[in-house]
Amino acid sequence: MVRLHEYGQSSKGDEALNRIPDEELLEAIRDLNEKTRKTPPTRDQMDEFGEYYGRSYRLRFGSWNEAVSAAGLEPREPIDSDFIEEPESCPLCGKSNSELDFHHWRYGDNKQGCYLCRDCHDSIHEGDALPSENNNWLIEAVENLVRDHFERHGDLEKYEILSRYNVTSEKLVEYGIQKMKSENKHREGKADDE
Incomplete structure (x- = not known):
């Protein structure tokens, strides 16, 4: 199977796969939910066992939980917004232009x-x-x-x-x-x- 990531772009760089329809991405969440018997599957499970990388969902839907909700599943509890704010850049390397x-x-x-x-x-x-x-x-x-x-x-x-x-x-x-x-x-x- 060819792994797809970031808006469905193939890991082999196939431009034809650059944009996978939303419904296809959401169906992959539902399929993984059935395979793992977890409600809902985690983004890490998608990375490991799914057809697309979890980061694709964050880029397309705003967050993994938003994608899970759009797939018709009940999202897990999100990280409490009071818990820790997302910084402007990575505190380890300082990159500011990356997710x-x-x-x-x-x-x-x-x-x-x-x-x-x-x-x-x-x-x-x-x-x-x-x-x-x-x-x-x-x-x-x-x-x-x-x-x-x-x-x-x-x-x-x-x-x-x-x-x-x-x-x-x-x-x-x-x-x-x-x-x-x-x-x-x-x-x-x-x-x-x-």
């Missing part, structure tokens, strides 16, 4: 997270930092965040990382900082040996 996605540090009733561009979001989930594949994904994700923050901003200030990215645990950030410092010390030791 931002909500990155969850914690799911459920006490959800917590921050908005990141797709590239930074994917970088945070590199390696074993996927909730669907690793029970310790959060530790790995925070380690990746600390590494990426250091590479882009040059500091390992705990409170800056906690507040900038709305991280759930001070201890996880401290652990990520210590691991980063240890890795840097190890690299410096190897360089001295050469």
